[in-house]
Amino acid sequence: MYIAIINYNMGNIKSVENAFIKIGAEIKVTKSPGTIINADAVVLPGVGAFGDAVKNLKELKLYDVIKEIIYCDTPFLGICIGLQVLFEFGMEGGKNKGLGIFKGIVKKIPEGVKIPHMGWNRLKILSKNSKLLEGIKDGESFYFVHSYLAECEDKSIISSTTDYGVDIAASVEYKSTYGVQFHPEKSSSCGLQILSNFVNIAKTSKRKAG
Amino acid sequence: MISKRIIPCLDVNKGRVVKGVSFINLRDAGDPVELAAFYDREGADEVVFLDITASHERRKTVVELASRTAEKVFIPYTIGGGIDSIEDIREILRKGADKISMNTSAVKNPELIAESSKVFGSQCIVVAIDAKKTGSNHWEVFIHGGRTPTGLDAVEWAIEVQKLGAGEILLTSMDKDGTKDGYDIELTRVVVSSVNIPVIASGGAGSLEHLRDVFTQANADAALVASIFHYGEHTVREAKKYLKSQGINIRI
Numbered sequence: 001m002y003i004a005i006i007n008y009n010m011g012n013i014k015s016v017e018n019a020f021i022k023i024g025a026e027i028k029v030t031k032s033p034g035t036i037i038n039a040d041a042v043v044l045p046g047v048g049a050f051g052d053a054v055k056n057l058k059e060l061k062l063y064d065v066i067k068e069i070i071y072c073d074t075p076f077l078g079i080c081i082g083l084q085v086l087f088e089f090g091m092e093g094g095k096n097k098g099l100g101i102f103k104g105i106v107k108k109i110p111e112g113v114k115i116p117h118m119g120w121n122r123l124k125i126l127s128k129n130s131k132l133l134e135g136i137k138d139g140e141s142f143y144f145v146h147s148y149l150a151e152c153e154d155k156s157i158i159s160s161t162t163d164y165g166v167d168i169a170a171s172v173e174y175k176s177t178y179g180v181q182f183h184p185e186k187s188s189s190c191g192l193q194i195l196s197n198f199v200n201i202a203k204t205s206k207r208k209a210g
Numbered sequence: 211m212i213s214k215r216i217i218p219c220l221d222v223n224k225g226r227v228v229k230g231v232s233f234i235n236l237r238d239a240g241d242p243v244e245l246a247a248f249y250d251r252e253g254a255d256e257v258v259f260l261d262i263t264a265s266h267e268r269r270k271t272v273v274e275l276a277s278r279t280a281e282k283v284f285i286p287y288t289i290g291g292g293i294d295s296i297e298d299i300r301e302i303l304r305k306g307a308d309k310i311s312m313n314t315s316a317v318k319n320p321e322l323i324a325e326s327s328k329v330f331g332s333q334c335i336v337v338a339i340d341a342k343k344t345g346s347n348h349w350e351v352f353i354h355g356g357r358t359p360t361g362l363d364a365v366e367w368a369i370e371v372q373k374l375g376a377g378e379i380l381l382t383s384m385d386k387d388g389t390k391d392g393y394d395i396e397l398t399r400v401v402v403s404s405v406n407i408p409v410i411a412s413g414g415a416g417s418l419e420h421l422r423d424v425f426t427q428a429n430a431d432a433a434l435v436a437s438i439f440h441y442g443e444h445t446v447r448e449a450k451k452y453l454k455s456q457g458i459n460i461r462i
Contacts, residue, residue, distance in 0.1 A: 119212040
């Protein structure tokens with residue numbers, strides 16, 4: 001069993017890799033479609049602009065691969081920009097199409113607060129039985145760095161929010177697809193807990209045949 | 211909303227922590243990475259490393275430090291000290307550092323702030339300002355570890371670095387540094403109210419009340435702390451508990 005961490009030239013992914021190694025997970029950092037399709041779970045990390053992220057995925061022929069593995073219920077975790085590209089559209093540097101797994105638009109954080117939203121902020125947990133958030137107490141802090149937020153059309157996918165002038169979707173999930181706006185790899189022991197939870201989800205998942 | 215941050219700062223020379231840390235039961239308390247991992251477990255919000263290695267080896271030691279830290283530390287960390295090119299910054303960030311800090315090189319080549327923030331994003335670019343009081347409401351910027359005056363006004367320089375694209379300011383009061391009689395509230399307050407980016411106050415922390423004051427009186431976003439943690443006078447945990455009891459928004 002292994003977890004594929006997608007390397008698609010979107011900033012530093014070393015920290016994500018190190019965090020999974022720290023918790024003892026088997027990982028492969030890869031851009032190969034075959035390695036991603038055969039993985040027991042897939043992580044899409046990354047920092048940067050929405051448009052660049054989607055463009056890189058397309059150039060590496062991973063855009064459809066990701067849609068396919070999500071369709072097959074392979075456990076999937078998008079981190080930061082990896083959460084954002086799950087949505088239909090992103091407004092960063094013009095309107096760009098995303099993967100469209102979740103309905104909604106990724107928009108700039110409304111004015112009146114310092115942007116980027118950078119630092120430790122508290123989670124308000126909405127979904128009490130989220131497997132990803134298991135063991136995380138309401139009000140626990142996580143590390144955020146982002147200027148855009150996901151506006152979800154279907155609010156039921158939001159498992160936690162954080163308050164930054166407006167309520168920001170901090171984590172979303174539907175079936176085996178998860179996304180976190182914060183950086184678990186930089187959120188100390190609580191962040192590592194979330195990654196361990198994801199590894200456990202991967203270990204117990206039953207995928208459809210692709 | 212975002213919590214106020216407590217940031218231990220480690221001075222590093224040739225890969226070793228400069229100020230001895232003897233009270234902590236670590237396998238190697240002179241190893242900056244072990245120490246940073248300890249502060250992570252203790253509840254520190256970030257760690258700053260300042261590499262003061264004075265030789266051509268520095269670039270190598272800085273990159274190594276960035277890389278080793280990424281394996282053991284799971285909070286954001288910043289590396290500063292002699293970083294003066296886009297290539298250095300790229301290398302350090304690629305190893306897993308979250309931010310780099312520049313000081314002398316930012317004054318000598320302000321274009322580096324603009325270029326690096328464009329390439330890597332403002333959130334990774336910290337400009338460190340060493341300021342010394344030279345008159346009523348006037349502080350001058352010094353470089354080369356505080357040895358060389360620049361003629362620049364610290365408040366004007368802070369505004370300028372924000373304009374150039376810096377994402378954060380690490381503001382050290384040279385008058386207070388090492389005194390342990392409190393942060394320079396006046397300087398910090400003026401800089402905080404002149405810019406829209408976060409300001410880390412540095413220099414002078416000697417007690418937990420000093421930490422409180424720099425948050426409540428100067429509205430700093432973060433406090434850099436060295437000796438009171440390194441010499442075991444207080445733990446990070448104690449400091450944060452105290453600040454929380456004083457009504458400050460702190461991550462426990």
